[in-house]
Structures are given as structure tokens and as C-alpha cells.
Amino acid sequence: MTTFIQTLIVGLRLGSMYALVALGYTMVYGIIRLLNFAHGDFIMVGGYAIIFSVPAVKAMGLPIWVAVFPAIIVCALVGMGTELVAYRPVRKNGTAMSALITAIAMSLFLENLAQAIPAIGPNPKVATQIFPSSGIKIGKVTLDSSTILTIIIGLAVMLGLYFFIQKTKIGRAMRCVSEDKEAATLMGINVNRTILITFGIGSGLAAVASLMYISAYPKVFTTLGVMLGLKAFVAAVLGGIGIIPGAMLGGIVIGLVESFTMSYISSSLSDAFVFLILIVVLLIKPAGLLGKNVGEKV
Amino acid sequence: MKKKVLSVLLAGIMAFAMAACGSSGSGSSASSDSSGSDSSSSSSGDTIVIGSITPNTGGFATAGLACVNGMDLAVEEINAAGGINGKQVEMKHMDDQMDSTECLNAFNSLVADGVSCIVGSLASSNTSAITDAANEEETVLITPASTADSITTEDDYVFRACYADSFQGAIAAAYAKQQGYTDVGVVYCAADTYSKGLYDSFKTACEKYGINIAAEESVATMDVQDYTNQFTSMVNAGVEFVYAPFYYDSVGPYVIPQARAAGYTGIIMGEDGYDGTQGYVAEGTDLSVYNNVLWTNHFDPSGTEGKVPAFTKAYQDKFGEDPISYAALGYDCIYMLKQAMEKAGSEEASAVRDALADTSEVYDCVTGKFSLDETGTPVKGAVIIEFYADGDKISTKLKDTVDELPDS
Numbered sequence: 039m040t041t042f043i044q045t046l047i048v049g050l051r052l053g054s055m056y057a058l059v060a061l062g063y064t065m066v067y068g069i070i071r072l073l074n075f076a077h078g079d080f081i082m083v084g085g086y087a088i089i090f091s092v093p094a095v096k097a098m099g100l101p102i103w104v105a106v107f108p109a110i111i112v113c114a115l116v117g118m119g120t121e122l123v124a125y126r127p128v129r130k131n132g133t134a135m136s137a138l139i140t141a142i143a144m145s146l147f148l149e150n151l152a153q154a155i156p157a158i159g160p161n162p163k164v165a166t167q168i169f170p171s172s173g174i175k176i177g178k179v180t181l182d183s184s185t186i187l188t189i190i191i192g193l194a195v196m197l198g199l200y201f202f203i204q205k206t207k208i209g210r211a212m213r214c215v216s217e218d219k220e221a222a223t224l225m226g227i228n229v230n231r232t233i234l235i236t237f238g239i240g241s242g243l244a245a246v247a248s249l250m251y252i253s254a255y256p257k258v259f260t261t262l263g264v265m266l267g268l269k270a271f272v273a274a275v276l277g278g279i280g281i282i283p284g285a286m287l288g289g290i291v292i293g294l295v296e297s298f299t300m301s302y303i304s305s306s307l308s309d310a311f312v313f314l315i316l317i318v319v320l321l322i323k324p325a326g327l328l329g330k331n332v333g334e335k336v
Numbered sequence: 337m338k339k340k341v342l343s344v345l346l347a348g349i350m351a352f353a354m355a356a357c358g359s360s361g362s363g364s365s366a367s368s369d370s371s372g373s374d375s376s377s378s379s380s381g382d383t384i385v386i387g388s389i390t391p392n393t394g395g396f397a398t399a400g401l402a403c404v405n406g407m408d409l410a411v412e413e414i415n416a417a418g419g420i421n422g423k424q425v426e427m428k429h430m431d432d433q434m435d436s437t438e439c440l441n442a443f444n445s446l447v448a449d450g451v452s453c454i455v456g457s458l459a460s461s462n463t464s465a466i467t468d469a470a471n472e473e474e475t476v477l478i479t480p481a482s483t484a485d486s487i488t489t490e491d492d493y494v495f496r497a498c499y500a501d502s503f504q505g506a507i508a509a510a511y512a513k514q515q516g517y518t519d520v521g522v523v524y525c526a527a528d529t530y531s532k533g534l535y536d537s538f539k540t541a542c543e544k545y546g547i548n549i550a551a552e553e554s555v556a557t558m559d560v561q562d563y564t565n566q567f568t569s570m571v572n573a574g575v576e577f578v579y580a581p582f583y584y585d586s587v588g589p590y591v592i593p594q595a596r597a598a599g600y601t602g603i604i605m606g607e608d609g610y611d612g613t614q615g616y617v618a619e620g621t622d623l624s625v626y627n628n629v630l631w632t633n634h635f636d637p638s639g640t641e642g643k644v645p646a647f648t649k650a651y652q653d654k655f656g657e658d659p660i661s662y663a664a665l666g667y668d669c670i671y672m673l674k675q676a677m678e679k680a681g682s683e684e685a686s687a688v689r690d691a692l693a694d695t696s697e698v699y700d701c702v703t704g705k706f707s708l709d710e711t712g713t714p715v716k717g718a719v720i721i722e723f724y725a726d727g728d729k730i731s732t733k734l735k736d737t738v739d740e741l742p743d744s
Contacts, residue, residue: 044568044598052562153393160393160433164589167620178599179568255561256618257589259395265559300565306526306554 044179045301046294051254053293054188058247059270060277060285061195062240068280069216069236071134075141076120078267079148080113080241084248085165085258086158087112092166102168103253109245117241118234120144125237126230145267152260162259165252184253191250195243196286203282208235216280269296272316278326287327291315383426384419384683386411386673387446389456389466390480390666391434395585398612399458399662403480404429405655406666407455410674413650420674421681432457436465447473452685453677455669458662460484460501461529467494476688478672480665481608481634484533488712493685495692495712497668497703498608498634501530505537505581507632507718507738508605509545512577514742517603519550521575523566523591525582526554534581534607541741550575558583563591567598576602583609588616596625606631611660613723614730623725634661634703636719636734647702661703668701675699 059081066074087109095105128140153160173182203209211232214222219229251266252258269292277288292312299311319327388407390400411425419425428451430442439462446454447469453476457463463482470477470493478495479487485502488494512520522538525531535552542549551573553566570578578600582591587610595604610631617623637648637658647667651659659667673688679697680687691697698707699714706716717739721732 041565041568041572045565048562048564160395161397162395162585162616164616164618167618180597182597255590256621257561257585257616297562297565301569304554305566306556309556 040178041301043176045297047179047181047185048300049294049297050189050290051182051185051293052296053290054185054192055247055251055254055266055289056270056273056292057192057286057289058188058195058243058250059266060273060289061192061199061282062243062247063267063271063274064277064279064282064285065199065243066236066240067274068282069212070129070233071216071280072125072129072137073141073271074125074240075138075267075271076144076148077240077244078263078270079145080117080244080263081248081251081266082152082258082260082263083116083148084109084113084245085252085262086152086163087245088249088252089163089165089258090157102166103249106245106249109248110242113245113248114238114242116148117237117244120241121234121237126233145263149260149264158260160260162257165256165258167256168249168253182254184250188250188254191246192286192289195246196282199239199282202239208232212236269312272312276316276319276326278329281326281328284326284328291327383424384421384453384677385426385428385449385451386670387428387430387449387451387454387456388666389430389432389439389442389446389454389462390458391462392429392431394434396434396459396583398584398615399481399660400431400434402612402660402663403458403666405651406480406659406663406668407670409651409654409663410667410670412654414670414674420677421683423683425670425674430456432462434459434462436462439463440465440469443469443475447475452476452683453478453673453688455480455666455673458482459530460487460533463487464529467492470494474685474689476673476685476692478669478692480669481662483608484529485537490710491693492712493689495672495708497665497672497701497714499716499718500713501533502537502540503741504607504632504718505534505539505579506541506544506741507720508579508607509538509541509547510738510741511605511630511720511736512542512547512579513545515577517547517575517577519548519573519575519577521551521553521570521573521578522549523553523555523563523570523578523580525556525558525560527556528558530609531558531581535579538579538581545742558586561586561590563594564598567595567600570595571599577605578602579605581607581609584612585616588613589618592629593618593621593625602628604629608633608661610721610723611662614732617730623728623730626723626725626730629723630720630735631723632718632738633721634718635664636721636737637664637732638734639719642705643700643702664702668699668703671701672699 062077088105091105091108092102124140124144128137152158169184173180203212211227214227215229215232223229273288273292274285277284295315296308296312299308390403391397392400407427411427415424432439432442439457443466455478458481460482463479476493481498483498483501483504485500488496522535524535551570553569580591648659676688676691677683680691695707704716706714709715719734720736722735723730723732
């Protein structure tokens with residue numbers, strides 16, 4: 039029983055992290071149908087932004103997690119910069135394929151750029167502990183506070199995003215853009231500005247995800263976003279890419295699968311199972327767990 | 337249409353995965369930071385150029401840079417004392433970024449520059465990428481810290497300054513035996529040469545000493561960030577001694593704190609890869625979790641015997657920090673080369689190789705006084721070091737010295 043609870047907790051810890059990252063993926067995809075592979079690297083950017091703002095935050099006598107706010111600003115700026123410099127020109131002239139390749143290039147560019155910046159460099163950095171190591175004891179195991187917080191924040195972000203997209207004016211504009219860019223332009227929506235805002239919000243979320251990531255796993259390195267981003271992408275696809283609750287569900291499922299494989303099947307096969315699950319789900323339900331199977335309009 | 341989208345998607349995923357695999361190695365290309373060395377032949381004129389390949393960037397840079405420091409210190413001392421065979425020594429440092437391909441590139445570039453003796457690399461997985469090339473090119477390769485058994489064989493150009501894993505893993509088992517543990521656990525990475533090699537030798541030695549491995553768990557890669565489930569399984573098996581061969585960059589932030597959080601309170605035993613853990617502790621962590629962590633090492637920096645005190649002092653004076661074992665091993669490699677070159681009376685690779693292959697030659701080094709066996713591996717002892725919480729930092733102390741393995 040202890041093993042089960044512990045495994046569940048580890049699964050939730052990993053899963054809530056994937057979910058937070060997947061929310062950013064799915065949001066951008068939902069609006070502009072672009073798989074933003076650089077999203078994982080925004081997490082890395084956020085991680086470093088937090089590490090560098092912690093001393094300032096401490097000096098001001100504020101709790102350490104406040105460092106997430108400068109990180110949100112940095113990430114949003116990097117995200118919007120990426121859109122302005124790379125994605126927008128490509129989208130104007132290229133195809134969906136060239137946009138995808140640009141996203142991959144952007145991901146590698148960010149990783150290597152980070153390595154080249156002297157203050158970051160290629161060596162991993164260890165973060166300060168963000169939340170005190172306390173938690174709820176269940177039997178012999180502890181559900182630590184950072185896991186609980188990650189799940190709560192994940193849910194809050196999910197709900198917030200949902201209402202933002204459904205109820206606000208910008209949200210409505212986003213939905214219009216996602217349905218038909220040309221028609222949205224005719225309706226007087228500034229498409230480019232809407233997409234820019236989407237990137238700003240999506241990347242800002244990445245900073246929140248990095249806060250939760252380093253509170254559980256306090257090591258930041260330039261390729262941090264690679265595996266995390268890949269798994270979050272799998273989570274987003276699993277839940278139904280473009281669907282906000284789907285990202286949350288997909289993330290938790292991936293985390294649980296990974297953890298339970300580790301404990302009960304084979305600890306060295308956990309990654310293999312994660313990707314196996316993806317293939318199986320896509321075979322049975324190509325649109326993802328929460329996706330509706332609608333025919334592609336050609 | 338749907339097929340098209342899917343194929344594009346799959347191609348994208350594949351490209352992404354491949355790119356991701358290559359990303360850690362695709363940074364700035366290997367650079368030489370030796371000062372003002374020309375690219376002419378190594379032993380012409382009045383200088384001897386010794387090449388080095390270490391991971392100076394990337395996750396293992398702490399070790400690589402310490403090794404470079406150790407080598408530079410040795411060269412400085414040698415040059416001040418008149419050099420080798422009357423010639424001044426110059427180092428040509430290369431960076432392998434902890435990547436096998438970069439390691440081979442660095443090697444080829446050194447050979448192209450006419451370097452005949454190379455020190456490197458640290459990680460066994462990288463060094464194993466250049467051992468064949470060293471034999472083909474007839475270049476002397478002496479590795480400071482690659483402990484995998486397969487690195488050196490008889491009649492080759494490859495030597496090392498460290499003991500081999502078959503010895504290192506066995507020390508851990510011998511220590512468990514000596515302390516009276518009959519049931520032990522292992523957490524390792526089955527996909528990594530180093531971790532798996534240590535696991536194998538630990539397991540073999542456990543069988544020899546009649547110790548039961550009650551639980552063993554593996555992780556998928558050395559980059560895994562969660563070890564909680566593995567240690568929960570150790571707790572459930574009721575073991576009080578766990579052998580966990582990982583590197584310091586995951587031991588510090590992940591393995592030890594998570595093991596304690598999972599309720600494991602017993603001994604965590606590691607290997608020389610634990611050296612450097614002190615710098616990878618999250619600020620604000622309760623440092624008492626690092627108590628009860630032991631690891632086998634090449635030398636104890638606070639030791640008082642042999643060349644250790646002089647080396648530690650010289651290193652502290654020059655670099656302002658305590659030497660870790662990679663620094664001592666790098667330092668030893670240079671002195672071993674010096675001794676071999678002086679014995680051979682030449683810096684030609686084949687002559688140096690023959691001198692190093694002489695198993696009767698005794699090297700008096702920081703990491704012990706030893707001779708090399710037929711394969712080119714030192715016959716020497718190890719020390720067992722313990723971490724302990726020391727105010728706001730983690731310190732190390734000598735727990736035990738093992739000169740040779742007990743028979744049963």
C-alpha cells in the first residue's frame with residue numbers, strides 16, 4: 039500500500055509538471071495550429087530567470103516564489119520575440135512544414151544561445167529551495183507541498199485559460215483566429231496582435247511551469263526543456279491537442295503511467311511505456327482522449 | 337490529407353528527437369585554450385606538447401576543469417624544475433563536452449597537430465570512443481579517471497591513473513561485508529557503461545562475500561530526475577545499505593534528498609563520481625539528509641601521507657579551492673608521463689609506451705604509490721569518504737582506507 043501511494047504521488051508530481059507545460063503547448067497550437075517545439079526551452083529560460091532573480095527577491099525580503107514574476111515577464115518577452123522574429127515572417131511566406139521546422143530550429147537556437155551566454159554557460163545550476171519541505175503525511179509517505187501546489191496551480195491555470203478564451207474579448211478574437219484567419223481579419227480582428235498575445239500568455243505560463251519544476255527538481259541546465267517538452271507534447275497530443283482540459287488530463291495520465299511503470303513493471307522502461315501509450319491511444323482515438331473526431335476540411 | 341498531416345507530424349517528432357539527442361553536443365566546437373602553442377610537431381625543438389581531452393563544458397565540467405587545473409599545476413612544477421629531458425612542457429587542452437563524438441574530434445585534432453601523448457578523457461563512455469584510435473594512430477593515451485574495465489587491454493597504447501571498476505565496485509561490497517550488512521540494495525542505470533559496470537562488479541563481489549542483494553532497481557537514463565520510486569522499493573525491501581552508482585550532478589540535487597524523502601535512512605554508498613556533490617546542493621535543503629553517505633575515492637585531500645599534503649597545499653595556493661580527485665588524477669597523469677619519458681629518454685610515442693608498459697616501474701603519486709599491471713591499470717588502494725553536514729555546507733571526512741580486497 040505504501041508503494042502504491044508513493045507511486046501515485048510521484049506520478050502526480052511528474053504529471054502535474056507535464057500538464058503545466060502541455061497547457062502552453064496546447065494553447066498555442068489551438069490558436070495558430072503551430073507546434074511550438076521551442077516551448078520546452080521557454081521552461082529553461084524561465085528556470086534561469088528565476089535563478090537570477092532569487093537573490094534580488096531575497097534582498098527585498100519577499101518570499102522566494104515571487105521570483106516567478108520577473109520570470110513570467112522574461113518568458114513572455116522571449117516568446118513574443120520568437121513570434122516576431124521567427125514565426126511571423128515564416129508564416130507569411132512559408133507552409134505549415136516550414137513553420138514546424140522553424141520551431142525546431144528555434145528550440146535548438148535557444149538551447150545553444152543559453153550555453154553561449156557567460157552568466158548561464160553550459161554547466162548546470164542548482165536552484166534555491168522554493169517552498170519549505172513540508173507536506174501532508176499519508177501513512178508512511180509524504181505528499182509534499184510543492185506537488186499539491188503544482189496540481190492546484192495547474193487546475194487554476196486551466197480554468198483561467200478556459201474562461202479567458204471563452205469569456206473575454208481577446209479570447210473571442212483568439213477563437214476567431216483559430217477558426218479562420220482571413221475571415222477574422224475581415225471582421226476587424228488584428229490577427230497578428232492576437233497571435234502575439236497568445237504567445238505572450240503561453241510563454242508566461244512556461245515561467246509558472248519552471249517555478250514548479252525547480253521546486254521539485256532543483257537543477258537547471260540548458261537542455262532541461264528537451265525531454266520535459268517532448269513529454270508535455272505527448273501529453274498534449276494524448277489529451278487532444280488544442281483542447282485545454284485535454285492537456286491537463288494528458289499530463290496527469292503520462293505522469294502516472296511513467297511512475298507506475300517504474301514501480302510495478304520495470305524501472306528502466308518507463309519512457310518506453312510513455313511513448314507506447316501515445317501510439318496506442320492515437321491508434322484507437324486519433325484525436326486524443328478528449329478530442330472530437332472531425333474530418334479535416336481540405 | 338489526414339495521412340499527410342500525420343506523416344508531417346511524425347517527421348517532425350523524429351527530427352525533434354534527433355535534434356534533441358544531438359543538442360547537447362552541438363554547442364561551440366571543441367576549442368583549444370592552450371596559450372600561444374603553434375601547431376607544429378609535439379616534440380620538436382625545446383618544448384614537449386602534451387595533449388589533454390576533458391569535459392570542460394557541460395554537466396561534467398566541474399570534474400573536467402579540476403583535472404585541467406591539476407595538469408596545469410603539474411606542468412608548472414615540472415617546468416620550474418627544468419622540464420622533461422631538458423625540454424619545457426606545454427599543454428594543449430581540448431574540450432570533449434562530455435560527448436563521445438566531440439571526444440573523437442578532439443583526439444583527431446590533437447593527432448593532426450602532431451601530439452604524441454594525450455591525457456584523457458574522464459568519463460569511460462567518452463574514453464572508450466578514442467581507445468581504438470589511439471592504438472591505430474600509435475598515440476599514448478593515459479586516462480585520469482575512466483574506470484570501466486574495458487578501457488585498457490594488454491599490448492596497447494592506453495593506460496590509466498585510476499583503479500578499474502571491478503575493483504571499485506568490489507570495495508563497496510567489501511565495506512558492506514566488513515560492517516556486517518547481509519542484505520543490501522542497488523539503484524543504478526542499466527543503460528550507462530559506468531553505472532552498469534559498477535553494478536556488475538558490486539554484484540560479483542557480493543556473491544563472493546555471501547551478501548544478498550535483496551532489492552535492485554534501475555533508472556531509464558542518467559538524466560532521470562526522479563528516484564523516489566526506486567528508493568521506496570529499497571525501504572520496502574528493508575535494506576539499510578544501498579549502492580547507487582551515479583554522478584554528482586544527479587546525486588546532489590536528486591538522488592540523496594529524494595531517497596531521504598522516500599523514507600530511506602540507511603547508508604547510501606557511491607563511487608568516485610560522487611566527488612563534486614558538495615557544489616550541487618539546493619540552497620535551503622536540510623543538509624542532514626547528506627549524512628550517512630559514503631563513497632569510494634582515489635585519495636583523501638586532507639590526508640597526511642605521501643605526496644598528498646604538498647599537492648593539496650600547492651593546489652589551494654594556486655586555485656583557492658580544495659582539490660577534488662580529478663585534479664589529483666590529472667596531476668598524476670602528467671607525472672607518470674614525465675617518469676616514462678625520462679626513463680625512455682625520448683618523447684616518441686612508441687618509446688613512452690614501452691616505458692609505461694614496464695610493470696616493474698613504481699610511480700610515487702598523489703593518489704598512491706603504485707605500479708601498472710599488464711593492462712596498464714594501477715595496482716593501488718582506495719579510500720572511503722563520508723559526507724557530513726557541516727554548518728551551512730557539506731564536508732567530507734576519511735572513513736576508511738582499503739589497500740587490497742579481502743579474500744572472503
